[in-house]
Amino acid sequence: EVQLVESGGGLVQPGGSLRLSCAASGFTFSDHYMEWARQAPGKGLEWVGRIRKKANSYTTEYAAAAKGRFTISRDDSKNSLYLQMNSLKTEDTAVYYCARVDRSQYYMDVWGKGTTVTVSS
Amino acid sequence: DIQLTQSPSFLSASVGDRVTITCRASQDIRSYLAWYQQKPGKAPDLLIYDVSALQSGVPSRFSGSGSGTEFTLTISSLQPEDFATYYCQQINAYPFTFGPGTKVEI
Numbered sequence: 001e002v003q004l005v006e007s008g009g010g011l012v013q014p015g016g017s018l019r020l021s022c023a024a025s026g027f028t029f030s031d032h033y034m035e036w037a038r039q040a041p042g043k044g045l046e047w048v049g050r051i052r053k054k055a056n057s058y059t060t061e062y063a064a065a066a067k068g069r070f071t072i073s074r075d076d077s078k079n080s081l082y083l084q085m086n087s088l089k090t091e092d093t094a095v096y097y098c099a100r101v102d103r104s105q106y107y108m109d110v111w112g113k114g115t116t117v118t119v120s121s
Numbered sequence: 122d123i124q125l126t127q128s129p130s131f132l133s134a135s136v137g138d139r140v141t142i143t144c145r146a147s148q149d150i151r152s153y154l155a156w157y158q159q160k161p162g163k164a165p166d167l168l169i170y171d172v173s174a175l176q177s178g179v180p181s182r183f184s185g186s187g188s189g190t191e192f193t194l195t196i197s198s199l200q201p202e203d204f205a206t207y208y209c210q211q212i213n214a215y216p217f218t219f220g221p222g223t224k225v226e227i
């Protein structure tokens with residue numbers, strides 16, 4: 001079964017850091033681009049960023065809100081995706097989802113259940 | 122950045138109704154548009170990609186159309202399990218963006 005499981009969420013103070021992880025199983029992780037999206041409480045979906053695969057030099061793309069503060073990385077040997085979040089703001093409070101990108105169509109075709117990040121003093 | 126708007130933002134419908142949701146882009150996004158369905162407390166599910174291609178396993182009552190800057194998602198006969206929030210997303214240009222969502226309720 002294709003599965004993505006996020007972890008690492010929690011309560012953090014403004015200005016703090018947090019590292020989210022996403023464990024992938026049931027598919028060849030290294031063959032896929034991967035992405036993060038988030039959803040603030042009661043709000044819509046927001047794309048956070050993308051990391052390409054090794055053949056594309058693991059290059060990344062970010063939303064404006066994430067650029068300079070968030071870093072997406074991956075470890076193909078561990079079938080894992082990461083989101084390092086620094087200088088966190090209250091507006092970063094959200095459920096964070098990792099998602100697999102379809103190899104042919106480049107859309108987010110498999111999503112994890114999400115992990116909750118709360119930024120509050 | 123490419124902005125997406127959706128209309129309506131809220132839709133009240135009954136089982137068996139034909140439902141249409143519109144997504145408009147602030148600039149030409151060619152055919153790089155997807156629709157996602159999200160139920161409360163759940164992650165989104167990909168319904169349609171490239172404007173009109175049905176994701177595997179998605180019922181044929183869902184369909185998509187449009188091009189350029191105006192797109193529609195149609196549910197031909199609303200079923201109880203279709204009550205959810207629907208989001209469009211463009212992947213024509215970075216940063217990718219989602220529409221604000223359309224909540225379909227009874």
